Amino acid sequence: MATANDQAEKHVGETKGLPNHTHDLVHDLNTRLDALWRYDQYIANAEKGGPKESKQFWMDMKTQETKNIDRLKDLIRQCVKDGSF
Template sequence: MANANDQAEQHIGQTKGLPNHAHDLVHDLSTRLDALWRYDQCIANAEKAGPKDAKQFWQELKTQEAKNIDRLKDLIRQCVKDGSF
């Protein structure tokens, strides 16, 4: 016999607003946008009190993240265009 928790969770995940691959792209884009935004603060913190190479490190990560975001946006555009979004 199923307990109350099992019954309450029986249908979790059945309804999807997007296919899994599209949700993955959107979720990852959101995460990376948050990181990109925070890199400015990391750069500022490194300027104030960080080790010698810290500012350059954060700037490199920010540059790479911006490229990752552009790639994700392109993939999302592709999904919309081909109808798999």
């Protein structure tokens, strides 16, 4: 038996601005950009306290995240190039 909530959400997701795979790339890029933005603060916080290894940990995370972002941007460029964006 369908509930009122089921009926209210019956058509959610029918209209898509992008194919799912492209939306996933854009969404994940946004999430990773938010994380990257915070790493400088995490590094600064680690310099003020915490285990010695924590500063290096955040620096390593920032480096890896930068690489992930670059890969995502390349994939998004490919989507634009092939017309799936």
